[in-house]
Amino acid sequence: MATQYEISGATAKEIAASVERGVTDGTLEPGVALPPVRRLADGLGVSPGTVATAYKELRQRGIVVTRGRGGTVVASSPAVASRRPPKVPEGLRDLAGGHPDPGLLPALVPPSRLSPGARSHRSAPRLERLEDAVRDWLGAEGVPAEHVTFAHGALDLIARVLSVELRPGDAVAMEDPGYHHLLDLVTAMGLRIVPVAVDDEGVRPEAVRGALRTGVRAVVFSPRAQNPYGGCFSEGRRQTLVEVLRDASDALVIENDHASAVADAPLRTVTGAGPARWVHVRTVSKFLGTDLRWAAAACDPVTLARHDGRLLLTSGWVSHLLQETVHGLMTDSGTRALVARARETYARRRTALGRELAARGIASHGASGMNLWVPVRDESAVVNGLRSYGWWVAAGARFRLASGPGVRITAAGLEPADAERLASDFAAVLGESEATYGG
Structure with missing residues (x-):
């Protein structure tokens, strides 16, 4: 539908900022169509190239998307406005x-031994005992665990990996239907999503193969407890995917095992067998507590170096207090x-x-x-x-x-x-x- 919001500006930067203001204050709602390039250019007295540049910047930042003949519209979850789930009506x-x-989550008790004083942990960002516990945890289910790293949750880790591997406009193969926050994240990063169909055994190999043929730079899927469909890899599905991914040397494969310990299905991982570049991500929010914003990953050495290099330049490390809490819970028999x-x-x-x-x-x-x-x-x-x-x-x-x-x-x-x-x-x-x- 057409919008009555009046976009202003004489340069590409000003036009993009005007659209962003409309999205931020809610005047331009998700799905609202922006004026065609030439019409807006005529209305503002600028060249069509100036408007096209503004729209390109907005696309790269995940604020708008282009739908072919459907024109340019505000993204369903624009990066400048956080989309929260609708509030649950009272009484439902x-x-x-x-x-x-x-009732099935443990009590979160902070460690009694606090980090002494104000000091940097950049030289030793991961607790060695937690690294060992993670290697045992992943290795017991067949994930190569020589190279491991931590992050502030699965989305944080996936976003960081994608940010160092891909550039705006690159394509990512994503499950369809898939985890909505992950779909929103990829769109907000200015990446292009190629849908990959799923069934009760997870992503369909022919759909992954088709996505790879289009030149996707990354493939993201869950090996079990797929959200929202619930699919999990059979051994046959795993083997077929290994064969499909073995030739995908240019694509990074991200295996998101978000439910792991409570998935009620064995892990049939493709890591270490098919793709040359890979990441296996696990978080603990589904079974240790939603406030534990911590994730672990095993990956190939190149991906590890790139992820940790970017982490070093941003937050530096995951809180050692958080790591102590996670380690205490992971190693507690109760x-x-x-x-x-x-x-x-x-x-x-x-x-x-x-x-x-x-x-x-x-x-x-x-x-x-x-x-x-x-x-x-x-x-x-x-x-x-x-x-x-x-x-x-x-x-x-x-x-x-x-x-x-x-x-x-x-x-x-x-x-x-x-x-x-x-x-x-x-x-x-x-x-x-x-x-x-x-x-």
């Missing part, structure tokens, strides 16, 4: 957030027992909901992890319909690129008895929407 059961059950119980509980709850939905003729996907993806014809009708029954689920639009509509349901805190009621309400909503929209 929240099944939209993708969060773990708080915490390990709690994580094992969480893994079993999430599997039981996810399976129960899938079974109840299937009993009512509703197909869903969720082979591993905490979520189920339910394909639907009309996302808004389902989300609003379930809201009337007291449930709050996530519309699939935030996760999709080219794939079909659906909703994501987080089953992490949903007891089997509640699953039966939700499935019944879901069936009722589908019946109501078919009556409303013509079936």
